[in-house]
Amino acid sequence: MLEANDVSVIYEGGFTALAGASVKLASGAVTGLIGPNGAGKSTLFGVLAGAVRPAKGEVRLAGEAVTHHGPVWRARRGLARTFQLSRELASLSVVENVLVAKPQMRGERLMSLLLARRAVWQEEEAGLDKARALLQRVDLWKLADAPAGTLSGGQKKLLEICRALMLDPRIVLMDEPSAGVNPTRISEIVEFVQALRQEGTTFGLVEHNMGMVRALCDHVYVLAEGRVLTQGRFDDVITDEQVASAYLGAQA
Amino acid sequence: MTAYLIATLTVVAIAALVGLALNLQWGMGGLVNFGLFGFYMLGAYIAGLLTVQGAPPLVALAVAMIGVAALSAVSALISVRLSEDYLAIVTLGFAECLRLVISYEGWLTRGMLGVTGIERPFQNLWPRGFADIGFLAIALFAVLIVYATLQGLARSPFGRLVRATRDDPGVVEALGKSVLNVRVRVFAVGGAILGLAGGLHAFYYTYIDPTQFGPIITAYAFMAVVVGGRGSNRGVLVSAFTLIFLLEGSRFLVDYVHGLGASELAAIRLFIVGVGLVVLLIFKPDGFGREPRSTLAAKSSSSL
Numbered sequence: 001m002l003e004a005n006d007v008s009v010i011y012e013g014g015f016t017a018l019a020g021a022s023v024k025l026a027s028g029a030v031t032g033l034i035g036p037n038g039a040g041k042s043t044l045f046g047v048l049a050g051a052v053r054p055a056k057g058e059v060r061l062a063g064e065a066v067t068h069h070g071p072v073w074r075a076r077r078g079l080a081r082t083f084q085l086s087r088e089l090a091s092l093s094v095v096e097n098v099l100v101a102k103p104q105m106r107g108e109r110l111m112s113l114l115l116a117r118r119a120v121w122q123e124e125e126a127g128l129d130k131a132r133a134l135l136q137r138v139d140l141w142k143l144a145d146a147p148a149g150t151l152s153g154g155q156k157k158l159l160e161i162c163r164a165l166m167l168d169p170r171i172v173l174m175d176e177p178s179a180g181v182n183p184t185r186i187s188e189i190v191e192f193v194q195a196l197r198q199e200g201t202t203f204g205l206v207e208h209n210m211g212m213v214r215a216l217c218d219h220v221y222v223l224a225e226g227r228v229l230t231q232g233r234f235d236d237v238i239t240d241e242q243v244a245s246a247y248l249g250a251q252a
Numbered sequence: 253m254t255a256y257l258i259a260t261l262t263v264v265a266i267a268a269l270v271g272l273a274l275n276l277q278w279g280m281g282g283l284v285n286f287g288l289f290g291f292y293m294l295g296a297y298i299a300g301l302l303t304v305q306g307a308p309p310l311v312a313l314a315v316a317m318i319g320v321a322a323l324s325a326v327s328a329l330i331s332v333r334l335s336e337d338y339l340a341i342v343t344l345g346f347a348e349c350l351r352l353v354i355s356y357e358g359w360l361t362r363g364m365l366g367v368t369g370i371e372r373p374f375q376n377l378w379p380r381g382f383a384d385i386g387f388l389a390i391a392l393f394a395v396l397i398v399y400a401t402l403q404g405l406a407r408s409p410f411g412r413l414v415r416a417t418r419d420d421p422g423v424v425e426a427l428g429k430s431v432l433n434v435r436v437r438v439f440a441v442g443g444a445i446l447g448l449a450g451g452l453h454a455f456y457y458t459y460i461d462p463t464q465f466g467p468i469i470t471a472y473a474f475m476a477v478v479v480g481g482r483g484s485n486r487g488v489l490v491s492a493f494t495l496i497f498l499l500e501g502s503r504f505l506v507d508y509v510h511g512l513g514a515s516e517l518a519a520i521r522l523f524i525v526g527v528g529l530v531v532l533l534i535f536k537p538d539g540f541g542r543e544p545r546s547t548l549a550a551k552s553s554s555s556l
Binding site for chain 1: 404405408409410412413415416418419420422423424425426427428429430437441483543545546
């Protein structure tokens, strides 16, 4: 569904974040990216989403080479993402944060605002119903009118997930969705993801919470120093000696 | 006194239009337009020059709005890859260029001599002696229309998207919406309002020359938006009114304060406004007004 082939990213200043990494997010599956801090997981997500241009390598979305298309183009073809550090739209209310993600809003066109007020209104009501359903699911609806900037860290994470899902995405890239989220809510996210996978949504997951990775991921890539160290089923991968040393090496 | 009040209110109305335009571009859209005065000046010149060439004033005004909107859109395109601070420099440079062109291309703009004899719209409609009141009515009507339009925009899905691009353009792109597209439209709509304000300026004074337009217009507009609260159209109206009345009204201090001359006062007035702004930013950094929300969103959550 979505794949990166042999991509390299060198940041300004010469730091090599990715050195020829290849990953493949199979359709309808949850694919995990794990690895120590600085392994290049978030950079790889950036490359997949189009926010980071690779110096080398290729990205394919549904079989099509999309390396030279930006994030807008990819999002319109069903690729949604969340960010490692929450990027809520701080001055917008919680429900507005979700509503703004609705694709193809006629109310965002000036002509329609003048000429098709009724259609704009109906569309907005439909969007609101959907936003409400999403927010209720993560218990944020009670804060619908609060500025998103006032939410707690965990709530912002949940809000980002709702915002991404508002796109009706075919593929969702989630960057550490559990960071700062309390344990009961984490199981909520897990259920959320499982339900959507049943419906055929493809997921990419960067996560340090190994319980969550074990519960969700069909396939796991282990990244270290910008390369794919190993890949496979979670239980096989986690016993790998290289993996252990990569993690321990980063901690030492 | 009545004449003075009418004159001041007309100035307030024009300043309010400039403030509203900036509130759309910077307040809601996060686009720092330091070149405001250049677009305003262009509007004044288009309207003024066309009118003295014999075009009906309303047609001249419409051309000014369309012309400035188009040029604003182009300047937004140029600055597509620029971050906020660079946009400020580009727009400022752009405005200075405009001012220099208008000052020195005398064959087109009559240069420093200025354009005289600009005709106002509907000027034969009012009875003798009521021309200024009539024009004030037109100016206030323009403010009303622009205010209503901008409030409508602010509460619409479009307004929500504009505020989203201000908060984090990267997120908006990740949601599949073109930030450039939003910015160009914001600049164009703001430009149309600036063209309108500039045109009214030309009509009101019936004479324009390059010295009437300087960066101070930009400064006042930013003051109005900061005091009014970024994003709040109502706040901009109130603060534009307050600001101009403070600046104008303080002229009368000369009569009451002993030993104060007109020239000292001119300096002191600006000083007081500056101090007032600093005090405000310390104690009320977000200004007084509140930014509107998109209507349905606000409605539904109030009935939780």
